[in-house]
Amino acid sequence: MDLNRENTSIIIGRIIARSIGGTITPAEQAVLDDWLQDDRHRQIYRTICKSQSINDSLSKFEEFDVNEGYQRFQASIGKKNRIKYRMWMATAAAVMVFLAVSVTIYVVTRKEGQPIKLASTHRTDIAPGGNRATLTLADGRTITLDEARDGIVIGSGAITYRDGNPLAEVTGNGEDRGATTFLELSTPKGGTYQITLSDGTQVWLNAGSTLKYPPRFSDAERTVELTGEAYFSVVKDTKKPFKVVSAGQEIQVLGTEFNVSAYPDDPEIKTTLVEGKVRLSLAGELSGAAVENDKYVELVPGEQGIISGENLTKANVDTEPYTAWKAGYFYFKKTPVEEILRQAARWYDVEVVYQDGVPYETFSGDIKRDVSLRGLLDILQHSTINVSLKESTLIVRK
Template identity: 45%
Template sequence: MALSRAEIETLAAKLIDGRITPTEQEQLNQWLNAQMAKDSYEIETSFANTPEELRQRMLARILDAVGADSHPRTHSLWQLWLPYAAAVIVVLLGTWLFFGDRLMPDGGQHPETDAIVKITPEAIPPGGNRATLTLADGRKIDLSVSQKGIIVGEDNITYADGATMIVPHIVDGNWTSAPAEILTLSTPKGGTYHVTLPDGSTVWLNANSALKYPSKFTGNERVVDITGEAYFSVMKDADKPFKVISGGQEIEVLGTEFNISAYPDDPETKTTLVEGAVQIVNLAANSRTVRNAIYQLAPGEQSTTRGTTTAIEKVDTELFTAWKDGLFYFDGLSPQAAFAQLGRWYDIDVVYRGRMPIVRFFGMIGRDKSLASILKILEKSGVRFEITQINGRNQLIVLSE
């Protein structure tokens, strides 16, 4: 179906604003299908009172997805988006790829001893404020779900409200005079928390992550270790650089904001710089040769470290920091990457059965939404799901013909 550039933009804008009629929706679908040749393209949105900057951005995403040229680009602020974050998912359904039956090594069959129970998505709630603080002597403290973070102060550790004390001291005697000890803040799947470090820097932990840090910073540098994903807002101290060890790399900063994703099951470590400047050392490459082992990032850049190689590219930083503001933000994300996020946040194991379509997910939705509401939207892509519980563990089984 032939549509002019102006007609395409008008229909896409109406789609995003929720003003599109069934006839116009069919016109847009026919045009999209024609652009995708043998592929199909489905769009599902639920916007209301969408701010102009967000409308323009999603318009750009749709036109990008079908290869439209020279459309307006804007830069939006999360402050404008957050009130409207209940959201949109745009699903691009592409060609099909055979993944094989990956449910279980035996082709999807379970031993008779396994207790398998089908459950509904409504039974699986979203994640929340969940974390454990591990002290140097091995004591573990399950932190309050009604709090969002903790503060490591000069005399004690309190919750972020500053009123409730968690640990009055680490060892017998005065905290201030006690030697620095390594503490660990860890979140389970379905958990998030933040910590204000002794120097005033703040670290937000995503689900299934752990941060090791000292009870006080001594010496001429501040060093922490992260596994999983975390967002850092580092206080400036020119005399004491801040270093982060993660996933085969070391990051050195003076004062900046950046996101690190370094999950053990992900072969890549991604560092996304929001503000300031950081220096990244690829530890694997540095052990072999000093050449090309040190990299500098500027705001809006992301480094991807995989083994001895590190690549740098320009990115939309909001895609990689949205989780801190309570959002899933997909911009052409693959199903494996999208389902990995859902698996960590809803504490479910994701497995694939049969033929899995190559899909690309675009849009935003609040992480406070139920798993059922998200799956209902994703099913528009033609992917089907089952939720089962096997020996007490919830599984999201991705199905397709």
């Protein structure tokens, strides 16, 4: 990228704006890194990155047109004065960077003529989620699982916690009636839990999710049903394929690790493969005929299967943003605000209300899931999101 002295400040300003917004390209990052070698530039950059400085600048320059102002200025000076102008530009670069960053952020975040403002009006707070789940047995009994423990194990004729402590209420004959009987493990909003199935397969259940499974699998296959999101680490058994059925899709594997996000309120169902290989199809089509007609996709590690309506596609992805929840943190990589707040709503058990429509903005960063909701909102304030918390409702305004 060729930077002449006259427009360096404006270009750097735009690059900084894209860096803050998480849309910077590798070429732009190289230019920014080179620019930051200067101590004065690093100081400018640190000041710009303070959200209040950006917000103050926005209020002053909302109606300023950078290109029009630049052209008028050039037209108003003669050729000789342009030499002085170039010298002035060198000394006034910091001012121009502030202007360019402010106006650029305003332009890229505006919608229908209005900028998205910054807000800090969340006085109340909400604790993060934790180990919360209920277990529903074949006879209809529901057991609230111990929050001090993080998982259960399905054994032969008995169900225990992962630490070996028994669930006395469910040990016996009733829960082991065979593969035709399904049990249910459900997590509420703000809950997560782990289960080890009878074949040794491990499943981590995210907030607001339900896993239906048999106390023991049949001799032909291993089938479970999922609503919501879960991470699977499947024990390999070539004689008994493992199948996950969720709204709109079926996944068949032999032994692998993958994440499935199939919430009813999500526009897409996403299956992200970490290890091994899976075959993915629309629900009811994972058969010999489906294979012959190519109505499926096979995923390799680093690929994601996406179902939107009746369309099935796949793409190469960074798996971390889709599996970070299992490790106990949020990981955002150019993630839209709507998706971030959707995750927050499930983990903190709150409702999200958009008073003026959904703002278009992305955010990159990571944060532990054990922080309170206030902690998450404080980090998001380094963007230009206007969000406030009233009781158990997040209110998003423009």
